[in-house]
Amino acid sequence: MKKIINDPADVVVESLRGLAAAHSGILRVVEDPALVVRSDAPVDGKVAVISGGGSGHEPLHGGFVGPGMLDAAVPGAVFTSPTPDAVQAAVEATTSSAGALLIVKNYTGDVLNFETAAELAAAEGAEVRSVVIDDDVAVADSTFTAGRRGVGGTVLLEKIAGAAAERRYSLDDVEAVARRVIGQVRSIGVALTPPTVPHAGEPSFTLADNEIEFGIGIHGEPGRERIPAEPADQLVARMLAAITEDLPFERGDRVLLFTNSMGGTPQVELYLAHGIAERLLAEQGITVERRLVGPYITSLEMQGISLTLLKLDDELVELWDSWVNTAALRWGV
Amino acid sequence: MACDANGTGRAIRAAAGVVAEHRTELIDLDRAIGDADHGENLNRGFTAVVSALDSATPETPAAVLKTVATTLISKVGGAAGPLYGTAFLRASTSLGTQSALDPEAVVTALRAGLDGVKARGKAEVGDATMIDALAPAVEAAEAAAKQEGADIAAVLTAAADAADRGYESTVDLVPRKGRASYLGERAVGHADPGARSTALLLRAFAEAAR
Numbered sequence: 001m002k003k004i005i006n007d008p009a010d011v012v013v014e015s016l017r018g019l020a021a022a023h024s025g026i027l028r029v030v031e032d033p034a035l036v037v038r039s040d041a042p043v044d045g046k047v048a049v050i051s052g053g054g055s056g057h058e059p060l061h062g063g064f065v066g067p068g069m070l071d072a073a074v075p076g077a078v079f080t081s082p083t084p085d086a087v088q089a090a091v092e093a094t095t096s097s098a099g100a101l102l103i104v105k106n107y108t109g110d111v112l113n114f115e116t117a118a119e120l121a122a123a124e125g126a127e128v129r130s131v132v133i134d135d136d137v138a139v140a141d142s143t144f145t146a147g148r149r150g151v152g153g154t155v156l157l158e159k160i161a162g163a164a165a166e167r168r169y170s171l172d173d174v175e176a177v178a179r180r181v182i183g184q185v186r187s188i189g190v191a192l193t194p195p196t197v198p199h200a201g202e203p204s205f206t207l208a209d210n211e212i213e214f215g216i217g218i219h220g221e222p223g224r225e226r227i228p229a230e231p232a233d234q235l236v237a238r239m240l241a242a243i244t245e246d247l248p249f250e251r252g253d254r255v256l257l258f259t260n261s262m263g264g265t266p267q268v269e270l271y272l273a274h275g276i277a278e279r280l281l282a283e284q285g286i287t288v289e290r291r292l293v294g295p296y297i298t299s300l301e302m303q304g305i306s307l308t309l310l311k312l313d314d315e316l317v318e319l320w321d322s323w324v325n326t327a328a329l330r331w332g333v
Numbered sequence: 334m335a336c337d338a339n340g341t342g343r344a345i346r347a348a349a350g351v352v353a354e355h356r357t358e359l360i361d362l363d364r365a366i367g368d369a370d371h372g373e374n375l376n377r378g379f380t381a382v383v384s385a386l387d388s389a390t391p392e393t394p395a396a397v398l399k400t401v402a403t404t405l406i407s408k409v410g411g412a413a414g415p416l417y418g419t420a421f422l423r424a425s426t427s428l429g430t431q432s433a434l435d436p437e438a439v440v441t442a443l444r445a446g447l448d449g450v451k452a453r454g455k456a457e458v459g460d461a462t463m464i465d466a467l468a469p470a471v472e473a474a475e476a477a478a479k480q481e482g483a484d485i486a487a488v489l490t491a492a493a494d495a496a497d498r499g500y501e502s503t504v505d506l507v508p509r510k511g512r513a514s515y516l517g518e519r520a521v522g523h524a525d526p527g528a529r530s531t532a533l534l535l536r537a538f539a540e541a542a543r
Contacts, residue, residue: 077370083408108510221515
């Protein structure tokens with residue numbers, strides 16, 4: 001393992017210090033328990049939007065803290081959900097009388113810890129709701145699994161819920177918009193190489209040169225199946241088919257297309273894949289009305305990409321376009 | 334060994350030692366089917382448990398277990414934190430204020446822990462989780478406690494033996510809960526790291542009770 005780190009145990013906190021130094025105007029960092037908090041929080045009369053999960057997915061979630069998006073992010077250890085008391089501390093640091101919405105990715109650890117935190121916070125008298133995002137079409141949503149994972153759609157959900165809160169939507173209304181996004185967003189990911197978790201010191205899986213993992217999550221866990229490597233045209237078509245067969249997306253739909261790098265894939269390949277996806281969607285009569293391309297929800301240095309489609313309506317477009325000022329997403333300011 | 338607060342504390346410290354020894358093994362088991370953090374997380378949690386026990390002086394077995402529970406919940410994260418935390422919390426609550434444990438109390442605590450994990454994680458035997466080690470362990474402990482002259486060591490040894498067999502059985506299972514469930518059939522052939530850590534903890538308790 002070769003990484004720019006000191007002690008693997010200090011990776012998260014040292015990285016947070018750097019984040020705070022680079023973006024001191026919009027956020028502050030608490031070290032114990034680890035939190036990234038919008039610097040002007042709590043904002044009176046505004047619903048607090050709080051997210052979190054294991055570290056190693058940067059810029060998710062700390063990079064999305066700031067006006068127009070998240071009020072707080074709760075980073076756990078690498079690939080490990082944060083603990084309930086950390087989530088509760090985030091609620092306390094950001095929540096006004098307007099209440100708070102917790103955005104939880106559907107992974108067993110995240111759900112258990114956020115569930116416990118919401119109970120604790122409610123016992124303290126805060127009005128806290130939570131939504132669980134489960135956009136990964138690689139996983140069958142059946143009683144035989146922990147359910148679909150929350151992946152790329154999380155970024156779009158955090159942006160849109162954050163914009164709704166910034167516009168002073170009520171807690172009921174922020175929650176309703178969030179649930180609508182969750183209902184109409186779908187993702188799929190592939191990996192060409194594994195990530196290496198700093199404390200583990202070895203790659204999370206091994207792939208031959210001519211193999212890819214299809215249907216991965218965001219933690220270096222193996223995917224739905226292992227397939228031979230193939231040209232980008234075929235791979236992107238395979239990925240889009242997995243998504244569009246699921247919801248289903250129909251001819252005439254307006255969508256946001258999010259092409260995401262898992263951390264190690266360079267821009268040249270990312271835009272190449274994005275271009276193919278745009279062309280294939282146009283051929284299906286699906287209108288790409290908004291785009292996001294870049295590394296926004298990653299798995300350390302894993303090479304690979306994910307594609308996310310969100311079915312749009314006028315309100316979602318307006319909330320997406322709404323100004324945002326965070327370390328990783330910034331427009332309209 | 335009298336299983337008062339000190340005895341319980343010694344058993345927990347022994348468990349912390351075993352977790353530290355097996356940290357890499359648990360990481361490797363988890364890497365095969367999950368995200369390679371189980372050993373790291375449990376070791377971080379039990380290291381904190383030992384410091385918490387050093388700085389507090391719990392006066393009953395229940396108080397010791399409560400310290401374990403709250404520390405694990407606040408230090409481990411992932412799925413293991415809330416699941417083990419709930420197990421120790423329910424075990425603690427089941428013991429009330431008694432100052433020393435007898436075999437029956439140990440069985441009651443194990444049963445309460447199992448019920449807590451089932452309620453939190455919604456898993457059953459056969460899902461390839463820590464339940465596959467814990468559930469047969471509780472049954473074996475109950476049977477052992479009914480034997481003439483059974484002491485705590487005998488009860489915990491029976492539990493640990495059953496947990497080992499339960500852990501080994503997860504190799505052939507298709508996981509239905511937790512992160513490994515996403516692998517489906519591809520996880521067959523790999524033991525569940527949570528079942529392994531449960532078996533290790535019970536073995537440590539059994540050894541400490543000798």
